[in-house]
Amino acid sequence: MALVRVNPYILGLSKLLREIIILKKYVAAFPVMHEWALAEGVISTAQKYAKDNGLTKVTEVIVMIGELQQVEHEIIEFALDQLRTPFMKDTKFVIKSKAAKFKCRKCSHEWNFKTGKLSEDVSEAIHFVPEMAHVYIKCPNCGSPDFDVPEGRGVWLQSIKGIKE
Amino acid sequence: MSDPRLIIIPERFKNVKNIIAVSSGKGGVGKSMISVSLTLALRDKGYSVGLLDLDFTSPSTHLILGVQGLYPTEEKGITPPITDGIHYMSIVHYSLDNPTPLRGADQSDAIIELLAITRWETLDYLIIDMPPGLGDATLDMLRLIPRINFLVVSTPSVLAFESVKKLLTLLIEQGIPIKGVIENMVLTTSIYIKQEVEKMNLTYLTAIYFDNELEAAIGYPNKLISTQFHNRIVEISGKI
DSSP: OOOOOOOHHHHTOOHHHHHHHHHHHHHHHGGGSTHHHHHHHHHHHHHHHHHHTTEEEEEEEEEEEEGGGTOOHHHHHHHHHHHOOGGGTTOEEEEEEEOOEEEETTTOOEEEOOGGGSOHHHHHHHHHOGGGHHHHOOOTTTOOSOEEEEEOOSEEEEEEEEEEO | OOOTTGGGHHHHTTTEEEEEEEEOSSSSSSHHHHHHHHHHHHHHTTOOEEEEEOOSSSOOHHHHHTOOSOOOEESSSEEOOEETTEEEEETHHHHTTSOOOOOHHHHHHHHHHHHHHBOOOSEEEEEEEOOSSSSHHHHHHHHHOTTEEEEEEEOSOHHHHHHHHHHHHHHHHTTOOEEEEEEEEEOSOOSHHHHHHHHTTOOEEEEEEOOTTTGGGTTOHHHHTTSHHHHHHHHHHTTO
């Protein structure tokens, strides 16, 4: 994923100009991202849940994003906003992160995910298919690829709030 | 709460007319070679075709096709690259030639992720090269893929067919359509597998004799399509 980050504050631009640059950057970059596919899943699942439970309006959806998948919050927010159905016209989407943790099945060592140590290609492979972590990451204690990811994998819905008539 | 990937998987296959999983209860019976050969045969009949390699721990269709360095494009998901006229998706796009040591639950998660984000173009046929057995991949396919059909591969061995019979029984019990059974790697003519398949009221598609030329065709689709092996696959491609 090649989303180039520009820090407009360093450039010393006015607030308005900064906002225009950020908006342009996202409009150009967002529609091609694979986060769109995940956002479609969030919208469809929320829609089905609301229907199944007799909600006439969805007021809030809390989406959890595991750190391992390195999903960009702004991109998923943008995609969710674009994919809103009339049912979710005023829904507040809250995006929360969950830190990724690893636990070795061989030696029980526990450690945290550090993206900084991964090459861009590896980061990208894990971004698309998080289980690629087992291909590229080894237990720092014993070198085993047989580890569990008890927290911080993937994208999931934590809660949906709505109004019942 | 709900996994948001599950609900969109059927949507991802809406443009695919026919989905055929090439499967077996046993490993090493030639599923990958048959998957590639069948995809090429259907392509040469003028159909638009895709190939999905779901054998995550031992992918090999890329070796048969002789491709490397392919990478999907990102377009509101990922779009499989095209090679030899085939829309081609494999975990090797991401794992390269590294070992992929995945436990069952992780394999399942990887399959779900890939199915949820892969956007297939309009296809007449999507051929899926399945991992052997009745594990997570097979159960996920039965659970998640609408309109899936199975093409089952056995060898003449009694041992192979015992495992194949378990897969066939499961598919029959679950009401999954079975295109038929191919008996592969035949050395001497025998009616054992044919009789067993027909006892189950299933279609015995063909016997494919062991082809000494096949090994040299690995990595060269143009050589593969001139083998006796491929000729038999071309014949059965008209029956499925």
